Amino acid sequence: MANLVALSPCAGLLPQTIGAVTIAEVEPGRxxxxxxxxxxxxxxxxxxxxxxxxxxxxxxxxxxxxxxxxxxxxxxxxxxxxxxxxxxxxxxxxxxxDAWCVVEIAGEAAEDVLARLVPVDLRAAVFKRGHTVKSLLGHMTASITRTGANAFQIMVFRSMAETLVEELTHAAKGVAARG
Amino acid sequence: MRIPCPICGTRDRREFYYQGAAELLHRPAPDAGDAAWDDYLHNRDNPCGETRDLWFHEAGCGAWLVVTRNTATHEVMGAELAEKVAS
Structure with missing residues (x-):
């Protein structure tokens, strides 16, 4: 019997800290x-x-x-x-x-990074803790939930894990470059 | 262009998929005859002004909407759930 190794959707891709945000994979359980x-x-x-x-x-x-x-x-x-x-x-x-890739983006610039990718207003004044949207992140459908003052949970289909990491890190680098 | 989804609120057009005229909801009876079915399947108005069409909130809640909009001014007057219009 082969010894199978379980890999999470973002294994080897996360966590990453870029400027004022940290992007990390979440183990969501069932x-x-x-x-x-x-x-x-x-x-x-x-x-x-x-x-x-x-x-x-x-x-x-x-x-x-x-x-x-x-x-x-x-x-x-x-x-x-x-x-x-x-x-x-x-x-x-x-x-x-096993169908979902779950990621948390946290930090002062989290709103700014998501503002580059999501066509919905996610600022704290209108999008409070516990609020969630189903919308687009880049060209992907995604579920985005605010989990804290500066933290969001993002869920996309597992097959989109690498694209999600690419989109988020690209946007985070852009935000960080502006200082 | 933004569409006021009754479930999600006003959202960007890119979250939606366009299907076509809302006449699709008014399916004729199976025995309505060839002329009625031909009309239902193939013939559409091409209005300059107010029109009603079906949009799918693909990247949002997944609801089908009937959107009323104006093709001349691009104004979007409103949207309602297709299940309510059809029933």
């Missing part, structure tokens, strides 16, 4: 996509709330409780991160743990 069936969103939210303490987030929002997080990623769809998914009779739920 990720489950949850899509409630028609008219079942409330029931699904209640089941999740009882089991994990997080509900089904409204569009553009995320919720967190003791390690478990729910991140809105589309119409009628959210990702449960960092916890095993309970049985949800009213929803389709699919394990996507």
């Amino acid at each position: 990720i489950t996509a949850i899509l409630p069936f028609k008219g079942q969103q409330k029931a699904v939210a209640e089941t999740l709330k009882t089991a994990l303490g997080v509900g089904f987030p409204a569009p553009g929002r995320s919720e967190a409780k003791a390690g478990a997080r729910m991140v809105w990623v589309g119409k009628g769809e959210a990702l449960l991160m960092g916890a095993d998914c309970p049985d949800l009779p009213g929803a389709a739920f699919v394990d996507q743990s």
Whole structure:
């Protein structure tokens, strides 16, 4: 039997510190996509709330409780991160743990770097902690969530990991060069 | 050009994919006859002024929208969920 080695999506690419930002890979734990069936969103939210303490987030929002997080990623769809998914009779739920590349960009210039790549206003005045957007990062679709005063979580499909690192480091170098 | 997605808020045009005239939502009955089906499949107006078309919020929430816009002034008047228009 071959001895297989698990590699994370950004293995060998991150972490990197460029100017006032640090870009690092995040080990997200289990990720489950949850899509409630028609008219079942409330029931699904209640089941999740009882089991994990997080509900089904409204569009553009995320919720967190003791390690478990729910991140809105589309119409009628959210990702449960960092916890095993309970049985949800009213929803389709699919394990996507290895499908995503999860990166954190943190530091004073994080907003400036993302402003070069994302066509949505991510400044703290309008995009607060826990807010999330599904938008573009360069030419990639990405899920971007503010996790702190100067920190964002970025998620793209695993196959896009190298492109994501290239886009972020390129933009960070540009921001750093301006001083 | 920016499109006011009812779910995500106003977003840049590059997040959206253009499909075509919103007449696609008004599918004729299976027995409506050749003329109605021919019209539905092939014939489109080419208005100078207000038009309604289908856009897909591809890089955002994944909803289909009916966007009302003006082809002469490029004004975008509004957008609504296609599922609400069709039902």
